Amino acid sequence: MSEQRKGLMTGAVPDGYRAGFAILVGRPNAGKSTLTNAMVGQKVAITSNKPQTTRHTIRGILHRDDAQLVLVDTPGLHRPRTLLGQRLNDLVAATLSEVDAIGFCLPANEAVGPGDRFIAQQLALLGRKPVIAVVTKADLVSREALAEQLLAVAALGREVLGDDGFRDIVPVSAKDGFQVATLEDVLISHMPSSPPLYPDGELTDEPEAVMVAELIREAALEGVRDELPHSLAVVVEEILPREGRSEDNPLLDVRVHLFVERPSQKAIIIGKGGSRLKEVGTRARKGIEALLGTKVYLDLHVKVAKDWQRDPKQLGRLGF
Numbered sequence: 001m002s003e004q005r006k007g008l009m010t011g012a013v014p015d016g017y018r019a020g021f022a023i024l025v026g027r028p029n030a031g032k033s034t035l036t037n038a039m040v041g042q043k044v045a046i047t048s049n050k051p052q053t054t055r056h057t058i059r060g061i062l063h064r065d066d067a068q069l070v071l072v073d074t075p076g077l078h079r080p081r082t083l084l085g086q087r088l089n090d091l092v093a094a095t096l097s098e099v100d101a102i103g104f105c106l107p108a109n110e111a112v113g114p115g116d117r118f119i120a121q122q123l124a125l126l127g128r129k130p131v132i133a134v135v136t137k138a139d140l141v142s143r144e145a146l147a148e149q150l151l152a153v154a155a156l157g158r159e160v161l162g163d164d165g166f167r168d169i170v171p172v173s174a175k176d177g178f179q180v181a182t183l184e185d186v187l188i189s190h191m192p193s194s195p196p197l198y199p200d201g202e203l204t205d206e207p208e209a210v211m212v213a214e215l216i217r218e219a220a221l222e223g224v225r226d227e228l229p230h231s232l233a234v235v236v237e238e239i240l241p242r243e244g245r246s247e248d249n250p251l252l253d254v255r256v257h258l259f260v261e262r263p264s265q266k267a268i269i270i271g272k273g274g275s276r277l278k279e280v281g282t283r284a285r286k287g288i289e290a291l292l293g294t295k296v297y298l299d300l301h302v303k304v305a306k307d308w309q310r311d312p313k314q315l316g317r318l319g320f
């Protein structure tokens with residue numbers, strides 16, 4: 001992940017700023033999604049101005065004055081087949097080895113079982129990676145039962161990870177917010193010193209907008225990646241159902257801005273007589289239609305926004 005830390009957001013960064021990646025793991029139904037949403041809201045960044053990575057889906061970003069916590073997810077990670085199979089597959093292992101901290105979720109209202117032990121054993125293979133045990137759904141049990149569960153989880157930690165056990169054990173309830181802020185603090189405390197990894201700003205309720213932006217970005221960079229390394233931001237302005245279409249034949253209007261830094265880059269994206277942009281649109285549209293399961297009308301606009309990566313005001317205007 002060191003690649004990703006390189007100068008994405010340079011400039012004045014407060015002393016002691018921390019930024020990094022965390023992931024929540026745990027057996028199915030442990031409360032990972034609900035907890036992620038409680039930490040970052042059900043919103044995810046709409047833009048796809050992100051460090052190159054194919055392994056993670058970003059579930060959300062927690063922005064603080066002194067820290068940024070990027071919660072990631074791995075496609076397939078939570079499928080029991082993957083997690084409870086013979087071993088974690090390479091993808092999952094690679095992701096886990098790249099995050100800065102792992103929150104291992106165990107529900108308060110279910111006894112620690114073989115599934116949890118299996119996951120703990122896999123986490124132990126990662127060596128020194130900070131693993132924080134998160135006892136979820138605390139609202140469902142009495143204080144006594146919660147205390148007993150904390151002891152059981154601590155015992156599992158010592159059994160599997162050795163004498164020190166889990167780095168921290170934090171009971172939470174995503175439902176009533178109990179200790180969610182504490183968990184955030186604990187995760188952030190395990191993040192390395194680093195400038196922010198992502199711009200602060202606009203979030204959307206539509207996770208699919210992120211994927212739409214990503215598909216367009218991929219299509220737009222195809223073949224010209226070297227010429228436009230970090231200079232392309234894709235902003236999905238809106239995704240609206242076209243009025244007057246019948247229910248069984250809907251059409252979505254997807255309006256998108258592509259921002260580049262220089263007129264020369266705009267020319268590259270657009271191509272001779274708009275030929276390249278047309279190809280980009282066609283390619284991206286196919287992916288978007290497959291993703292959303294409906295026909296799509298894709299409206300792409302290329303704009304020049306000078307030095308947008310370095311100018312917070314500009315980022316704000318662009319909706320970052």
Ligand SMILES: Nc1nc2c(ncn2[C@@H]2O[C@H](COP(=O)(O)OP(=O)(O)OP(=O)(O)O)[C@@H](O)[C@H]2O)c(=O)[nH]1
Pocket residue numbers: 026027028029030031032033034035078136137138139140172173174175176
């Ligand atoms: N009472 C209570 N219920 C919760 C809490 N967190 C999650 N749940 C419920 O537990 C169930 C599973 O939660 P999810 O967040 O979907 O769990 P998950 O670990 O993401 O599940 P998978 O996607 O199957 O891996 C849902 O019905 C949630 O509503 C909590 O803090 N309190």
